[in-house]
Amino acid sequence: MQTINLAAEALKSNQWEIKSVSGLPLIQSPLLNRYAGDLVHAFTTRNGGNTKAPYESFNLGRHVQDDALKADALHNRSILCTALEADLRYLKVPGQVHSGNIVTISEKDSAPELAKVDGVATRLPDVPLLLHFADCVPVIIYEHKKKLLAIVHAGWRGTAQAIARNAVDLLCREFGGGPSAMVAAVGPAIGTCCYPTGDDVVQQLMLTLSPPENVKLEIDDLDSLVKAGGDSEQPRPDLKAINAMQLLLAGVGEVDVCSFCTSCRPDIFYSHRQSGGITGRQGATAMIRSNAAN
Numbered sequence: 609m610q611t612i613n614l615a616a617e618a619l620k621s622n623q624w625e626i627k628s629v630s631g632l633p634l635i636q637s638p639l640l641n642r643y644a645g646d647l648v649h650a651f652t653t654r655n656g657g658n659t660k661a662p663y664e665s666f667n668l669g670r671h672v673q674d675d676a677l678k679a680d681a682l683h684n685r686s687i688l689c690t691a692l693e694a695d696l697r698y699l700k701v702p703g704q705v706h707s708g709n710i711v712t713i714s715e716k717d718s719a720p721e722l723a724k725v726d727g728v729a730t731r732l733p734d735v736p737l738l739l740h741f742a743d744c745v746p747v748i749i750y751e752h753k754k755k756l757l758a759i760v761h762a763g764w765r766g767t768a769q770a771i772a773r774n775a776v777d778l779l780c781r782e783f784g785g786g787p788s789a790m791v792a793a794v795g796p797a798i799g800t801c802c803y804p805t806g807d808d809v810v811q812q813l814m815l816t817l818s819p820p821e822n823v824k825l826e827i828d829d830l831d832s833l834v835k836a837g838g839d840s841e842q843p844r845p846d847l848k849a850i851n852a853m854q855l856l857l858a859g860v861g862e863v864d865v866c867s868f869c870t871s872c873r874p875d876i877f878y879s880h881r882q883s884g885g886i887t888g889r890q891g892a893t894a895m896i897r898s899n900a901a902n
């Protein structure tokens with residue numbers, strides 16, 4: 609029986625830089641950038657576009673029933689693809705319904721039904737994947753030996769359905785990926801600082817963290833993923849760390865967690881909580897480069 613303090617690793621977060629790429633402010637994980645020859649990835653901010661208030665200024669979501677805003681989001685997606693030298697025609701964007709569902713993209717030109725899924729996985733090069741966020745946790749997983757990619761949207765409901773772990777399982781099951789060859793980036797999302805919630809939510813989240821049989825976890829380890837006290841009497845789960853923990857428990861080699869809290873930084877990010885619900889969506893996008901094709 610092995611005892612390891614995975615929670616301490618899951619709780620580590622890193623300051624990611626905001627860089628201008630073709631004039632667009634983008635954030636990248638230093639860990640994923642180690643594989644930049646094979647993998648393109650980026651997290652967008654709310655800045656750099658012309659989207660009107662209260663969705664200013666680089667909204668990628670088509671979640672509001674407004675034709676002009678939807679067209680603007682498509683335009684912004686095309687700007688993002690151009691900045692990353694990705695082809696908009698092959699862009700795959702799941703509907704995002706707070707599920708634990710992930711689908712595999714196995715053809716460049718077509719996709720399975722994406723309306724009711726919150727994650728996509730592929731081994732195809734030149735197929736950009738995009739999900740959007742306003743506090744929920746974006747997770748990009750890359751298997752660098754077989755060159756496999758998955759990206760998921762993990763709000764508390766998706767996290768409670770272990771969507772990040774599901775993505776690891778899917779890459780193993782469908783493509784023969786190995787967890788130890790996987791690296792993952794947990795992007796900008798709401799921090800424990802801004803996320804008081806109910807005991808029932810915490811309970812559901814913690815149920816996803818049962819360790820494999822050969823790993824013994826001290827109970828204190830898991831407790832450290834939920835903060836208590838502060839202004840609110842409510843518990844404050846660390847959604848980013850809980851996702852990182854799911855990945856580490858699934859055997860993922862290395863996880864890079866972004867320290868930005870979307871709710872603390874309305875100058876940089878869209879935040880559902882901070883805005884009261886009327887706001888835009890930033891993106892998390894990734895694509896395997898064609899020169900990386902097997």
Ligand SMILES: [Zn+2]
Pocket residue numbers: 798799800801802869870871872
């Ligand atoms: Zn915060």
